[in-house]
Amino acid sequence: MIQEEIAEQVKEVIQEDIWGAIKDFLEYEIFHLGEKKPIVLTVGLLLFVIVVLIVTSVFLRFLKRIITRKMENQDKQKFESVFSFSKYFVYLIVIFFALDSIGFNITGVFAASAALLVGVGLALQTFIQDILSGIFIFMDKTVHVGDIIEIDDKIGRVEEIKLRTTRTVTIDNKVLIIPNHKYLTSTLYNWTQNGTLTRESVSVGVAYGSDTKLVKELLIKAAESNSYVLKNPAPLVLFTDFADSSLNFKLVFTISDSFIAHIPKSEIRFEIDRLFRENKVQIPFPQRVVTLLKEKE
Known part of the structure; x- marks a missing residue:
C-alpha cells in the first residue's frame, strides 16, 4: 500500500x-x-x-x-x-x-x-501595377492566349498570360515580354478579338489617263490569284483620290490569319506590278512642271 x-x-x-x-x-x-x-x-x-x-x-x-x-x-x-x-x-x-x-x-x-x-x-509600385493589371486582364478577358495584339507599335501573338507579364511571339519569331501595366497606360489593339478573319489592303497609284476600269479588273485579278485571300467576302477596289500625280486606288481583301498579313501583301504587290507591266499601266512618280518666262529686252 x-x-x-x-x-x-x-x-x-x-x-x-x-x-x-x-x-x-x-x-x-x-x-x-x-x-x-x-x-x-x-x-x-x-x-x-x-x-x-x-x-x-x-x-x-x-x-x-x-x-x-x-x-x-x-x-x-x-x-x-x-x-x-x-x-x-x-x-x-x-x-x-x-x-x-x-x-x-x-x-x-x-x-x-x-x-x-x-x-x-x-x-514595388510598378510590380503591384503589373499584378493588378494581370488580374483585370483575367477578369474582363481583354486578351486571350492565341490573340494577335498590337501595343506600342509592337505586334505579337499571345503565347502565355501570367499575373505580372504577357509572353508574345512577334512576326520575326522573337519573344516579346510585355509588363501587364502597359495595358493600363497604352492603347491596345486586339486584331483577333472579333474573330481570326481580318480585312487587309494594298494601295497603289496609276498615271492620269489610265483606264480605270482595267485597273480595277487587274487589281481584283491580283487578289484572287493569291492563295491566302479568301473568296468570300470577295476582294473589292476603292477609288480613293485624285492626287497630284496619280489616281489612287485601294485593294481590299480578307485573309484568315492576320499574323502573316505581310506575306500576301507582298505577293499581291509583285502580282500587281507584273499585271501593270503586261497591260501598259503606268505607276507614276511625282512630277513638277517648270515654266521659264523669257524677259523682254
Missing part, C-alpha cells in the same frame, strides 16, 4: 516536471521588443502560427479544387494565377487575426513596420 502511494507521488512529480518543462519551452522568448507594450514572440506563438498556416493551406487547396472542378483549362490557369497571388494576403490576414485573438500586440507590429511597408510599397 505504501509502495503504491510512493509510486503515485513519483508519477505526479514526473508529470508536473514534464508539463513544467513543456510550459517553459512554449513560453521561451525568441524575440522581445519594447518595454511599455512589448512585442514578444515565444516558441508557443511560433508553433501556433505554423499550425494556423497548415490548416489555412489545406483549406485553400480544398477550396481551389472545388472552384476549379468544372472550369475549362484556360479559365483554370487564369484562376490559379490569381489564386496563387491572393493566397498570400489570406495567410497574412489569418495570422494577424489569430495572433490578435490570443493577445499578441498586433498594434505594435504595425507601428514598427509602417515606415518599412511604405518604403517597400513605393519600391
Whole structure:
C-alpha cells in the first residue's frame, strides 16, 4: 500500500516536471521588443502560427479544387494565377487575426513596420501595377492566349498570360515580354478579338489617263490569284483620290490569319506590278512642271 502511494507521488512529480518543462519551452522568448507594450514572440506563438498556416493551406487547396472542378483549362490557369497571388494576403490576414485573438500586440507590429511597408510599397509600385493589371486582364478577358495584339507599335501573338507579364511571339519569331501595366497606360489593339478573319489592303497609284476600269479588273485579278485571300467576302477596289500625280486606288481583301498579313501583301504587290507591266499601266512618280518666262529686252 505504501509502495503504491510512493509510486503515485513519483508519477505526479514526473508529470508536473514534464508539463513544467513543456510550459517553459512554449513560453521561451525568441524575440522581445519594447518595454511599455512589448512585442514578444515565444516558441508557443511560433508553433501556433505554423499550425494556423497548415490548416489555412489545406483549406485553400480544398477550396481551389472545388472552384476549379468544372472550369475549362484556360479559365483554370487564369484562376490559379490569381489564386496563387491572393493566397498570400489570406495567410497574412489569418495570422494577424489569430495572433490578435490570443493577445499578441498586433498594434505594435504595425507601428514598427509602417515606415518599412511604405518604403517597400513605393519600391514595388510598378510590380503591384503589373499584378493588378494581370488580374483585370483575367477578369474582363481583354486578351486571350492565341490573340494577335498590337501595343506600342509592337505586334505579337499571345503565347502565355501570367499575373505580372504577357509572353508574345512577334512576326520575326522573337519573344516579346510585355509588363501587364502597359495595358493600363497604352492603347491596345486586339486584331483577333472579333474573330481570326481580318480585312487587309494594298494601295497603289496609276498615271492620269489610265483606264480605270482595267485597273480595277487587274487589281481584283491580283487578289484572287493569291492563295491566302479568301473568296468570300470577295476582294473589292476603292477609288480613293485624285492626287497630284496619280489616281489612287485601294485593294481590299480578307485573309484568315492576320499574323502573316505581310506575306500576301507582298505577293499581291509583285502580282500587281507584273499585271501593270503586261497591260501598259503606268505607276507614276511625282512630277513638277517648270515654266521659264523669257524677259523682254
